[in-house]
Amino acid sequence: MNMPGQKIGEAIKAVLDVIGIGLKYTIKPERLTVYYPYEVPDYMGRIRGWIGLLTEKCTSCMICARVCPTNAIKMYMEKNGRRYPGIDYGRCIMCHYCIDACPTFALYPTDIRDLAFYRHEDMMYTPDMMREPPKVPKLVDKVVKVVHEYSKGTVVKVKTGEVK
Incomplete structure (x- = not known):
């Protein structure tokens, strides 16, 4: 009782x-806290970045939109009567299935991994916006890369250094 x-x-x-x-x-x-923008995590090539579009190669087959597991790709009608993909980075998980599935290599990966947005509307990239990589502003003069080491699921050591 x-x-x-x-x-x-x-x-x-x-x-x-x-x-x-x-x-x-x-x-x-x-913890895994980094003091952005003064520190940035060093992903050591393990993260994919922004997706670019070459509209001259796109055949409007819509395979990219169909294969996207989060429905982040929407096809936009252009003035030439064709549809081109646009990406909602609020939904995109950077799996790059769209790039792998594109038969004409119209979608391509880039090294731009610093995608921070002020508003939700800024996360929606239309085909016009995807033609050129986004301009990533330089927020501070000195940036430090941070590397985390793990052992059995916990952070063992944090190394900072290697100024970009």
């Missing part, structure tokens, strides 16, 4: 456990 005092004791223990965890991570933080 649960006594009212027993429930209060369990609640106090739970609160103290949470405070203890907070103090532990205050003293010895185990």
